[in-house]
Amino acid sequence: MRLRTLAIALAAGAAAPHAFAQEDAPHPGKAVYDASCASCHNDPLNTPGAERAAPLSVLRNTSSTELRASLTGDGIMAPMAAALSGEQLDQLVTWLTAEQKAATVEWDRALLCEADNRTVNVSAANGMTYFGADLKSTRSLSAADAGLSASDLANLEIDYAIGIPRAQSLGVGVASLGDTAFVNSGGKLLALDADEGCARWIYDGGGSRTTPTIAEINGKTAIVYVTGRGDINVVDAATGQQIWKATGLPENGVGSVRGGVIVHNDKVIVPISASGVASGMNPTFECCEGHGAVVALSAADGSRLWEYHTMEDAEYNGLVSPTGVKQKGPSGAPIWAMPTIDEKRNAVIVTTGENTSMPATETSDAVISIDLDTGEQNWLFQAMELDVWNMSCRSTDADSGPNCPWQFDEANIGRDFDFGGAAILVRTKGGLFGIGARDILLAGQKSGHIWALDANNGEVIWSDRVGVGSPLGGNHWGIAADPETQIVYG
Numbered sequence: 001m002r003l004r005t006l007a008i009a010l011a012a013g014a015a016a017p018h019a020f021a022q023e024d025a026p027h028p029g030k031a032v033y034d035a036s037c038a039s040c041h042n043d044p045l046n047t048p049g050a051e052r053a054a055p056l057s058v059l060r061n062t063s064s065t066e067l068r069a070s071l072t073g074d075g076i077m078a079p080m081a082a083a084l085s086g087e088q089l090d091q092l093v094t095w096l097t098a099e100q101k102a103a104t105v106e107w108d109r110a111l112l113c114e115a116d117n118r119t120v121n122v123s124a125a126n127g128m129t130y131f132g133a134d135l136k137s138t139r140s141l142s143a144a145d146a147g148l149s150a151s152d153l154a155n156l157e158i159d160y161a162i163g164i165p166r167a168q169s170l171g172v173g174v175a176s177l178g179d180t181a182f183v184n185s186g187g188k189l190l191a192l193d194a195d196e197g198c199a200r201w202i203y204d205g206g207g208s209r210t211t212p213t214i215a216e217i218n219g220k221t222a223i224v225y226v227t228g229r230g231d232i233n234v235v236d237a238a239t240g241q242q243i244w245k246a247t248g249l250p251e252n253g254v255g256s257v258r259g260g261v262i263v264h265n266d267k268v269i270v271p272i273s274a275s276g277v278a279s280g281m282n283p284t285f286e287c288c289e290g291h292g293a294v295v296a297l298s299a300a301d302g303s304r305l306w307e308y309h310t311m312e313d314a315e316y317n318g319l320v321s322p323t324g325v326k327q328k329g330p331s332g333a334p335i336w337a338m339p340t341i342d343e344k345r346n347a348v349i350v351t352t353g354e355n356t357s358m359p360a361t362e363t364s365d366a367v368i369s370i371d372l373d374t375g376e377q378n379w380l381f382q383a384m385e386l387d388v389w390n391m392s393c394r395s396t397d398a399d400s401g402p403n404c405p406w407q408f409d410e411a412n413i414g415r416d417f418d419f420g421g422a423a424i425l426v427r428t429k430g431g432l433f434g435i436g437a438r439d440i441l442l443a444g445q446k447s448g449h450i451w452a453l454d455a456n457n458g459e460v461i462w463s464d465r466v467g468v469g470s471p472l473g474g475n476h477w478g479i480a481a482d483p484e485t486q487i488v489y490g
């Protein structure tokens with residue numbers, strides 16, 4: 001009884017449309033919204049370049065804590081709110097949250113299981129312990145481990161649904177161990193009894209955008225996940241008690257973690273994504289400076305072992321936007337996905353996204369092998385060069401914002417053709433007696449390509465373009481491979 005019982009539908013809190021009290025004097029926060037936010041958030045689906053933005057109804061159902069986190073510091077919308085005074089920001093958040101009821105504050109406590117059901121059986125058989133299902137990121141579970149067969153798929157029903165109040169989106173996957181599902185949303189990590197839908201324990205770690213990973217740490221079965229921009233939380237899976245917490249950000253403090261972490265033997269491997277792709281939309285932002293990196297921490301206590309960077313730190317690059325704003329670079333090549341471990345070659349494999357400002361680097365849209373002991377690069381395969389793009393770029397030069405890198409260099413063909421998902425390590429079957437079997441890495445790109453690379457050196461063995469691709473399409477979410485049938489699902 002494992003994933004079968006995991007038919008959990010987690011809904012972000014109901015986003016009912018809000019009627020505005022038109023007869024009252026307009027709230028000052030509405031004026032701030034109209035001037036600074038409405039152009040993208042009123043009708044995002046019909047606003048080219050803003051399709052990823054949440055509509056106003058969702059913003060109005062987001063907690064003030066989440067709104068402030070997005071609008072300040074390193075939040076993705078901080079550049080959009082940079083020109084606001086503290087008072088305007090307060091007015092904006094007050095207006096956005098004005099119609100929310102306070103009753104949901106204790107929502108998590110109400111989910112607690114009965115007192116005799118508040119410990120997780122950590123010796124239960126594994127289910128989905130990583131985002132990629134295993135160190136090789138195959139995303140493939142045996143029917144026995146899944147507790148599901150292909151014929152069950154037609155008969156699944158929703159068992160129960162939990163609405164997480166004021167959460168903007170769930171945006172992360174679930175890890176499972178026996179009949180416990182570890183779910184991370186609304187600022188809490190919940191160990192849910194998958195049959196009953198009640199919480200065996202609740203860990204109050206704060207906001208998070210990463211999927212939990214299950215691993216053995218200091219002799220305990222632990223949940224490892226990231227809160228804030230890059231705080232690694234290691235939590236005892238049996239009890240929900242913290243084992244350690246440490247920053248996983250690189251020493252320059254830039255970036256944030258989006259893909260889950262992976263744990264191998266004595267190391268926690270943290271993929272670092274970059275800020276800049278959304279900030280580029282702000283015409284006054286000196287675009288851009290964040291870049292991808294990998295940080296290895298000691299699994300015992302979170303101390304830092306090594307860092308790998310996809311490029312040098314950004315500097316002013318001599319370019320000035322049409323509206324007179326100095327540009328910085330190089331930047332980008334973020335690592336969005338949980339890394340893959342190649343145990344045989346003692347390597348960690350990461351996939352990267354595009355550059356976000358000039359100059360282009362050879363590490364963007366790439367698959368990179370890094371030595372697990374030293375953090376040195378073993379090899380690099382770049383699928384697409386000169387892909388310099390940020391969210392100021394629209395469908396044509398004419399409607400793009402001043403920070404769109406296309407305008408600075410004719411050769412730049414920026415299309416946002418990242419690798420969004422992890423590379424998968426597979427051993428091919430070979431011929432008679434397995435002769436010719438080899439280890440290959442499969443990676444799906446947003447261009448629609450699937451690449452098969454030699455795990456020894458990153459050389460291309462084959463590639464196929466299975467779709468036309470787009471910034472929000474192609475192989476975006478990731479691919480899966482079945483080690484038995486050797487079929488790749490793109």
Ligand code: HEC
Pocket residue numbers: 033036037038039040041049050051052053054059062066067069070071075076077080081092168278281
């Ligand atoms: C130029 C267009 C644009 C403007 C102006 C803009 N936004 Fe956004 N906003 C977006 C897009 C696009 C996203 C989605 C970014 C992503 O996740 O890739 C977004 C995301 C958000 C999010 C979710 C952030 C997160 O952390 O996931 C919030 C909250 C938000 N915007 C609030 C605001 C507010 C409040 C304002 C006004 C101060 C504002 N935005 C102005 C385009 C815009």
